Amino acid sequence: MKIYIITDMEGISGIWRPEQVQKGHPEYEKARRLLCEDVNSAIAGAFDGGATDIVVLDGHGGGDNFILEMLDERATYETVKNSLEVMPSLDGSFNGLMQVGCHAMAGTLNGFLDHTQSSTSWFNFYVNGRKFGEIGQAGAYAGVFGVPVIMITGDKAACEEARSFFGNIELVSVKEGLGRNRAKCISPKLAHKMIHDAAMKAVQHIKTGAFKPFILKPPIEMKLELCRSDYADEYATRPGVQRLDARTVRKMIENPREIYCW
């Protein structure tokens, strides 16, 4: 049983201030430890549920957040290769995808540090008319390989978003946004137990066929509404990108794997 785990930082337990996810900030160095602890909890739970191979992606801000010596020695770790190989080792031999430390899409009320890709330049992102965040994008990417999303951890808003995309999967809410920049948290210690147990349950349930891959059928229209027209000026110069109006660009793709390619 092979499990792929992607990670972000905004939805990690014990992270409740924006500085904690900003590389270079002293608070960030401490937050990296919190990230590793949530990741270890998911790995331990997955192994207890019957996983035999686990690969974990260090995803926040392009990677290099993990403190490798803190991490479970039974799993392997990687970072994004390029925009087409975002989860480099993922293929059809995997049985499930977990997303640890998620945040809600841009524009979510009480979503802690809600954003889609870029907090500064992306206003709204749509796929075939449906508003998408990073949770849905990862699900669509994994769906190409027939791999279903089986568990999400993050704030309450991220869990609700995951439910709307993937239905009945394991969800672990470790905090609730009090506006965008603050959150009400449970203790990391309790979160670790909850993440472990949910990961274990999720892996155990794979055998029952409870989880279905999230499949996007081509042709796929990606529409990106940017915060300012100068951002759209730049996007509009890229190959295959069409300008719809001052702030909006559009791109058609055939393979959902290209969902990160602009």
Ligand SMILES: [Zn+2]
């Ligand atoms: Zn992040």
